[in-house]
Amino acid sequence: MFCCRLCLLQIGCTEDGILNGIEATVYNNCGWCNNDNALGMALDHIDNAYYVPNWLVTPKACKTNIAANTATRSPGTCPGIFIMEGMIDQVARTLGLDPDTVRRANLYKKDQVTPIDIPLTYCNISTLWDDLYSSAEVESRKAAAAKFNEENRWRKRGLSVVPVRFWMEWGWAVPYTVHINIYAADGTVAICHGGVEVGQGINTKVAQVAAKTLGIPLDTISVKPSNTLIGPNDITTGGSITSELCCLGTLRACNELNERISPVRAANPKATWKELVAACNDQGVNLSVENFVEEKTDYQYSYNAYGVGCTEVEIDVLTGELQILRVDILYDCGDSINPDIDVGQVEGAFTMGLGYWLTEKLIFDQDSGQLLTHNTWVYH
Template sequence: MALGLRQISLYDSSTWSVVLNSVVTDSPTTTWTRSPGMTEIAAYIEHIMEHIALVVKVDAADVRVANLSLPQAKSLLQQVRTDNQYDDRARTIVDFNEKNRWRKKGISLSTTVFPIGFFDTSYAILSVFKKDATVAILTSGIEIGQGLHTKVAQACAYELNIPIDLIVMKPSLSHVFPNSSGTGGSTGSDQAAWCIIQCCKELKLRLQPVYDKNPGKEWKDIIFAAANQSIDLQVTKSLTPTQNPDQTKPYSVLSAAITEIELDILTGQHQVTRVDILQDAGISVNPDIDVGQIQGAFIMGLGNWTTEHMIRNEDTGALMSNRTWNYKPPGAKDIPVDFRVTFLKADKDPRSGPYGGKAVGEPPLLTSCSVMYAIKMAIKSARKDAGLADEYFDMSAPFTSENIFLHSGVSHDKFLLK
């Protein structure tokens, strides 16, 4: 949670402060997952911006611009706002809502920052086989779908100047790396790639005399000759933040997103019709993987804020929403109809991952809170049509269909045929 305070630093906090308190509740202990603490903190500060906007009756995007203290964040927000016609779309939505009673639309913009820091020691073993010159790689980083193996193989192929088809990634073994850092914090791929880069550099030093004696020879010939000279073709390297400060400098990742939704007031159901994400990914090593991670993180956030409702027994604390019948993670139909991801153009940052890339596993999840404020915009219009006061109203997450319906001011006496 302390890392989450980095999110607050986006905004000018000269007139207010934050006090954190740890409490013990009677709820069973849970565990952390993607962007723990940061997700909640991002929603807190963005909620404050939305609250201010509603009270002073200006667009929340203008409130954010006025309060942002980090120049890079202000530039990012202005870019995503301009490039995706936020203001024109917002005016169109206001006009739509004035003309429709039971269908409403909403749009919201959010900008977030995520701190990246490296953990304890990571390891890698690179082994080259004499017979076919294939390369086997074993890292302490765990492949959990984030593309770690692919990025490590890319780094190895680049450093050794060999086809990636010659590289085989092996699953990590805890008895080989008994004291390695955990895979998390969106740094697993970076740490593993840094390790393998060092392995490749060491291997090239060992092979250099063979290259010198065999100019123009292919990789397979070099490896065969090196093995016959009893040159060690296995390299082990480690990466520790305290011993490798140049490769483990902490850095921040900025993200911005515009979320647009359409809401059925009679059922409380909504559809995310369009999402525009502008992501600081540095110089992406693998754009396809990074886009997948960005979209996956955002969808995971949508589930957290809209569909995944944890219901507990009031007497025992037992979890009641413990199966797919009553616990709803996002599915295929929850994916935004129009889902756009753009990488922020940037030069290589010395504070980044290998080759200038930046972590994208967790940072985009923070921007998903924008879906709540887009929904609240639609609900606000419905409440006004229902005769309720045009003022701030509180609404707790998740924004399930039931929760939306109950806050929309729907009453049976409004169901009139004309």
């Protein structure tokens, strides 16, 4: 769990809500030691999807009497984005403007540069915002919510539209090994890669890339567990980068296999895959290949992912009971390898956010710092 708090805040803006500058101090509760401090990640994401020409953010890592943190679930990024969205809401309240108007006016534009010098050579966040605003019928639903609130004293409704920009950080040393073997006996293909399947569908995507590139049925391919003999220096699975980089390594490895196989394929144009593999084996073609992915780019952060979400909720003002009535999410994932997986990941990410903000409450003993909500029975 990463906890940060914003203090000593000053925001400069025009009467129309255009942000000119932000000065802030961000405090991070590190626990008893600075282990897995995600304060840097919070500051890297604090601008979210908004352009502010002038920033002065001072980080403060605080030592307290609770256990140290560990990185999990977008460490630092969620609090950083939350801080920015809170500042947008504050500007809107102070100026008497609709928060959606302030958000839309300050969205990043193509070729602008973020506070940590990431050039946005591709940026479609304004298009996504406008498309979602139309498809989700935000204006009419806001009017309906206002009417509902006038007619109901103890239950109230509200809509929130929030954008997100997430930079994909894989320009530094993020090695993943992909090893592929083709077996001459039956033409089956086995793949080992440096990622860990934890429900994100990485094995399915890797197999799909291999099947497409080699031109063979998906059921010909199996993904095997890796080990430190096959991939001795693979980095952690995380950061939303592992699936695509292992797919990249698989693509390169399969292209190399195709180059080796192509002379035999040209000499045997009518051969089945199984016959082709057997012929390659008979002619001494190496049917085992390894690819090592370690990308380097001109700047550290390779690209940005963009999305917009609209959530409508109803709350009982007496009990605090909350109902989520409708959620619309529009996300640009490029050319999807597997839309079912990617849609599931977007849904899962939203659900994770619900838990993060609405149902989790860590309670510590004020004297000893001991975590009291330390198991599943008392966690929520």
